Amino acid sequence: MKIVLQNLTKRYPNRNRKIKQDVIAVNDFTFEIPDGKLIGLLGPSGCGKSTTLNMICGLEKPSSGKIFFGEDDVTELPPENRGVGMVFQSYALYPHLTVRQNILFPLENLKGDARPSREEMQKKAEEAARLVQIDMLLDRKPSELSGGQQQRVAIARALVKMPRVLLLDEPLSNLDARLRLQTREEIRRIQRETGITTVFVTHDQEEAMSISDLIVVMETGVVQQIGKPQEVYENPRNLFVAKFLGTPPINVFEGRIRGGKLYMGEDLIYENVKEISEGKNGGASSATDQTVTVGIRPEGFIPDENGPLCCRLNAVEVMGRDTSVVFTHPASPAKENRAIVSSDDIRELQGSTVNFSLKPHKVYLFRENGERILYTAEAPAGKGKGREAVLSGTEKQ
Ligand code: ADP
Numbered sequence: 001m002k003i004v005l006q007n008l009t010k011r012y013p014n015r016n017r018k019i020k021q022d023v024i025a026v027n028d029f030t031f032e033i034p035d036g037k038l039i040g041l042l043g044p045s046g047c048g049k050s051t052t053l054n055m056i057c058g059l060e061k062p063s064s065g066k067i068f069f070g071e072d073d074v075t076e077l078p079p080e081n082r083g084v085g086m087v088f089q090s091y092a093l094y095p096h097l098t099v100r101q102n103i104l105f106p107l108e109n110l111k112g113d114a115r116p117s118r119e120e121m122q123k124k125a126e127e128a129a130r131l132v133q134i135d136m137l138l139d140r141k142p143s144e145l146s147g148g149q150q151q152r153v154a155i156a157r158a159l160v161k162m163p164r165v166l167l168l169d170e171p172l173s174n175l176d177a178r179l180r181l182q183t184r185e186e187i188r189r190i191q192r193e194t195g196i197t198t199v200f201v202t203h204d205q206e207e208a209m210s211i212s213d214l215i216v217v218m219e220t221g222v223v224q225q226i227g228k229p230q231e232v233y234e235n236p237r238n239l240f241v242a243k244f245l246g247t248p249p250i251n252v253f254e255g256r257i258r259g260g261k262l263y264m265g266e267d268l269i270y271e272n273v274k275e276i277s278e279g280k281n282g283g284a285s286s287a288t289d290q291t292v293t294v295g296i297r298p299e300g301f302i303p304d305e306n307g308p309l310c311c312r313l314n315a316v317e318v319m320g321r322d323t324s325v326v327f328t329h330p331a332s333p334a335k336e337n338r339a340i341v342s343s344d345d346i347r348e349l350q351g352s353t354v355n356f357s358l359k360p361h362k363v364y365l366f367r368e369n370g371e372r373i374l375y376t377a378e379a380p381a382g383k384g385k386g387r388e389a390v391l392s393g394t395e396k397q
Contacts, residue, residue, distance in 0.1 A: 001035055001070050001196075002033060002034055002035045002197065003032075003033040003067070003068070003199075004031075004066075004067070004068040005030060005032075006065050006067070006068070007028050007029075007066070008026055008055060008064075008067065009026060009063050010024070010025045010048070010051050010052075010055060010060060010062055011023065012025055025048045026055070026221045027048075029052060029065070031226060033199065033214075036195045037197060037198075037213040038200060038211060039197075039214050039216060040200050040208030040211065041199055041215075042205055042208040043203065043224075044203055044219070046220075050169055051221075052201075053169050056084070056165065056167060056199060057079050058077060058078055058082050058084070069164055069165060070164075083161070083163050083164040083165065084163050084165045085157075085159055085165070085167070085196075086158055086168075087151070087154050087171045088169050089170040090174065091142070091147075091151055091154040093150055093157075094142075095143060096141075098139050098141055099139070099141075099145070100125055100139065102142070102157055103125040103128055103153065103156045105157065106160055106161050107121045107124060107125070110161075124160050125138075125160055126138070128156040128157075131190055132152040132156045134149055134156065137149060147175050147179060148183050151175065159196075162196075163196060165196065165198070166197070167201075168199070170201055170203070171183075171187070171200070172184055172202070172204075173202075180207070184210060184211050185211075205244055208229070209229040214226060214229075215227065215232055217232065217240075217241050224238060225237045232245060233245050233246060234361075236364065237372055238366065238370045238372055239295065239371075239372075240370060242364055242372075248338040249298075250295045250296065251297075251298065251332065251334070252332065252334065253329060253332045255269070255291070255292045256289075256290070256291050257273055257288070257289055257290050257292060259289070260274075260286045260287060261380075262287075262292070262377065264294055264309065264329065265329065265330040266310075266330070267309050269294075270380065271379075271381075272377060273286070273375055273376075273377040274286055274376045276374040278374070287375060291368060292365045292367065292368075292373065293365070293370075294331075294364070295364040296358060297362040298338050298339050298340040300361075300362025300363055301341060301358060301359075302345060302356060303325065303339075303341055303345045303349055303354055304356060304357040307358070308356075309358060310353060311328065311356065312328045312329070312353060313326075313327055313353055313354040314326040314328060314336055316346050316349060323340065323342070324340055324341075325338070325346065325354060327339065327354055339356065357379075
């Protein structure tokens with residue numbers, strides 16, 4: 001079942017009564033969620049994720065805009081008639097009921113023809129329990145289960161009515177790190193097996209990136225970018241998205257373009273910088289003088305004594321399969337920056353400074369308003385180990 005969100009907006013009166021202006025929790029959200037996909041709704045706390053989810057399930061009414069399940073306009077439909085299954089951060093199980101009774105609960109609440117026979121109900125509950133692999137725990141009480149098992153019961157309870165849409169609001173937040181990993185894989189498996197269109201809300205970008213077919217990145221009620229996780233990571237539309245995705249996070253520097261040259265502090269990074277404009281009049285023209293933010297992914301640095309970026313070396317850390325070079329640079333406001341490099345490249349690292357060459361497709365430029373600048377450029381003559389001369393911030397090379 002596809003879900004269509006059409007210009008969805010939700011305003012609340014401000015909680016601070018002295019402020020007359022409404023809070024716009026979700027602002028003009030339009031998106032068609034394809035049938036059978038898992039969508040990760042991602043953003044910092046307060047960006048409107050839960051409000052969006054609550055509008056899809058019917059707990060909140062949009063101030064304007066429409067919601068369709070398939071071709072059905074469900075905007076005015078009460079939650080119980082929408083055919084949605086919902087799982088919350090708190091498992092919200094009934095403590096005095098057994099696992100079986102908890103899972104049966106939504107079926108027992110059905111009225112009239114919709115209510116299956118006793119045997120059918122039992123069968124459905126057992127099927128749902130099997131799907132989430134808790135069928136051996138059906139006679140226990142919630143207090144006799146681990147957090148992960150309780151969350152599985154909550155998922156089984158959401159699935160027992162075979163909903164058209166499954167909505168998960170931060171379902172893993174109460175679990176410890178290992179269980180979180182395991183349960184997120186489980187959710188992915190269950191979603192694939194059932195093919196139910198699923199919306200998964202989280203503030204944890206790694207979680208969303210790892211299980212979603214598509215991610216929606218939100219900030220203060222406004223959708224910033226929608227796409228496949230890897231595509232959004234590689235092609236962030238703005239500085240917010242670039243900073244929000246990735247661990248370790250993208251390294252951010254102050255840069256300036258002067259006479260077609262990009263400088264970070266004293267370091268000349270690129271020459272012949274050209275801005276690419278999109279659309280009908282697309283083309284590349286010499287970049288105007290301006291202050292820019294330079295974002296460089298941790299995997300975009302190559303230690304290279306002839307490299308153009310000269311940094312102060314703080315530490316080399318080996319953690320599992322990653323080797324991090326921790327450094328500072330005068331153009332970066334951060335206390336420390338992090339490059340993830342190949343262990344072969346660190347042998348030569350000595351002393352208190354390190355120079356880097358940069359991988360072109362890992363270097364992003366942003367305007368002062370955060371908007372991404374698409375560009376081409378050339379490495380400065382005599383710098384770097386003769387890497388590609390013509391660069392593009394737009395494509396993988
Ligand atoms: P998230 O789930 O991303 O943390 P929410 O959807 O819960 O964000 O909230 C989005 C914004 O709407 C926040 O600024 C929040 O304070 C505000 N908000 C949410 N619910 C209400 C409400 N009932 N009354 C007033 N403001 C609300």
